[in-house]
Amino acid sequence: MPENSCLLSSMSHTPDAAGTRQAQKLRTRQALLTASLELLEQQSLSSLGLREVARAAGISPAGFYRHFADIPALGVALVEETLGSLHGVIGAVLAETGDTERRIDRSVELIARHVAEQPAHFRFLARERYGGVAPVRQAIAAQLDRFAEELTSALAADEGSRGWSGEDLRMLGGMYVDLMVMTASEFLDAEGPAALAGAGHTARRRLRLLTVGSAHWLNES
Amino acid sequence: MPENSCLLSSMSHTPDAAGTRQAQKLRTRQALLTASLELLEQQSLSSLGLREVARAAGISPAGFYRHFADIPALGVALVEETLGSLHGVIGAVLAETGDTERRIDRSVELIARHVAEQPAHFRFLARERYGGVAPVRQAIAAQLDRFAEELTSALAADEGSRGWSGEDLRMLGGMYVDLMVMTASEFLDAEGPAALAGAGHTARRRLRLLTVGSAHWLNES
DNA sequence: TGAGTCAGTGAACAATCGTACGCTGAAATT
DNA sequence: AATTTCAGCGTACGATTGTTCACTGACTCA
Known part of the structure; x- marks a missing residue:
């Protein structure tokens, strides 16, 4: 200090x-x-x-x-500041292009950029998501649920998810959100450009695995 | 209190x-x-x-x-107590049967049982995984890495992953571990038998999605 | 201009905290 | 039987904590 x-x-x-x-x-x-x-x-x-x-x-x-009024109240305000401005961004990325590979790249780049720009915000988010302060935990959960919902409806508009049940779409959206949070944490832990590139690499492959899975979801389930 | x-x-x-x-x-x-x-x-x-x-x-x-010596030292001991006894269990479940669907069921049941038996341990784990105490965070990361490694080598022995690169296998193992931790947190948050069953349901579907994805991984990557 | 609002101050409060010291007495060792 | 070991105790220390209170003084508005 x-x-x-x-x-x-x-x-x-x-x-x-x-x-x-x-x-x-x-x-x-x-x-x-x-x-x-x-x-x-x-x-x-x-x-x-x-x-x-x-x-x-x-x-x-x-x-x-x-x-x-409280430290918890300040925490809730921090959650708002961290995630409040991010709504709508996901939908924009998904709507940008239909090419799956490019979409994955854009998403990972988006996360990497945001994390690099405001690392402390995302550190806070990852740390308090399951942290010890209930109001903050709930605020984060509410915001992430909103993200999952936005992602779900964006996915529903996509041609690749025709025939999917609403329940399955919600699950997929939730997984994407969780993957994003996890990816953000890994970007945070990555020190040095090499580790950072590595994190981006595995993040892309994880998304690709999910994409492959959802492409064959209806045939095998 | x-x-x-x-x-x-x-x-x-x-x-x-x-x-x-x-x-x-x-x-x-x-x-x-x-x-x-x-x-x-x-x-x-x-x-x-x-x-x-x-x-x-x-x-x-x-x-x-x-x-x-410290509260952090006590935290490390708690990590040991929580995860130390679980090593080897995953491999046993995977080796039990070749049927994918049954394997998924067994895994989810395993998690559900452990979480139900010692909820506080898993609450602690989820909370401190990205928590504010560095030694504890590192201890958890080390233990989870061991799990990922065990899972990876268990997957490598499976006939379904012939032709996979070591890197891809590690990614898949890591995803399974993360999915387990997430599933455990959801079991913890679930109150009432209905929510608990619902958490188990989506947990199974998430695992199934990963399985479908890895089944077609080599063809589309 | 004059009255009112209100962000920020400074002092005081009872608690709690982590850490250190020497002591005790039962268990272990000789 | 004599000696050593050491888990746990009691006390005390200074530091820090959250919260309250009456206050000040620059802004706002009539």
Whole structure:
């Protein structure tokens, strides 16, 4: 830990340039989220202290309560921030082209890019998916269910899944979602470009295996 | 929490019947493991307190150090206890019969039974697999890698995987392991016999999809 | 301009925490 | 029988925790 500095340094209460009231509040809220996400790279939410977060964000412990009632509440907000902006992206990738191989490549690239851009968010996600804080667990489950649902309806529109039952489609969508989360975790664990490429390689092959399986699903089931 | 009682009550220091020295030590060690596992049903390891565990096990905080140096060290021991006894079981199930459908049924039943018999162990496993305590995470990863390896060599001996590359076999083994962990988590989340049966149903179908995929893997890859 | 709102402060609180010390007494060893 | 070993205890330490309270002062709005 090089610096436990005040992340707000030059923006707190100084009557600087920008800052309507609520804009400033949002900025501190964001500072809390950012600071906690940084702290969460080395520990899990259930051991994260309220004071610890406030300190890292540069506000007093009591100030925390102006934004969140709890550490769990902050966790739920983090879930929102991590996954909220990703809805609709999957459908776009699937709709892009019909070529299966290219679709797989695009999907893996998409995950790799997002993970590389905001690793801490996905680390948090993987860590808390089955973590010790119930509200956060539920929030993540709800978001992932939404993803599975979106993926399911995107798959239903595809010609490759004609004749599939809704139940089977849901299962397939769920598997894709789980595969994505697992792939994201492996990208996170991968250190160095070689390991990263390897992770992408096996991720593609896993998706391909699923694709092959679903292509023959109706004939053998 | 109905009772925070002393789990050792009648066995600590009383010159009762049984108990060579090391046997008694093992017994308190086991009490520590059992107590912590119980506490871990509602929280994760990184927020588990040393004093909390000692209190639940009925010994003094200082006594904890006679058995473990850390809470992380206790976590590693829990990993050992959870997965150590399961090695070899997978190979036995796979070797039992050649019929794919029956094999899938046996596997899912195996998981369901183990999860039902010791739910807390598997809850702990799922929670800490990507949890905040590095040594525990590594211990789990090492154990699961061993499982994947065992599964891989079991698959290699199977006639269905003739012509597969070692790399592909490892991927498939890894997917089966991940699927097992996921299935275990779903069994844990399932409340009531209906949800439990449903989890088993989708677990079987997921395995079947993987089987269908691997049956056509060589032709389409 | 004047009154009201409210994000953030600082002090104080009772708890809990991890760790260290020396001690005890039963079991093990000689 | 004398000696050593060592699992567990009791106490104490400083540090940190979550939460509350009355406060301040810059913004907002009439």
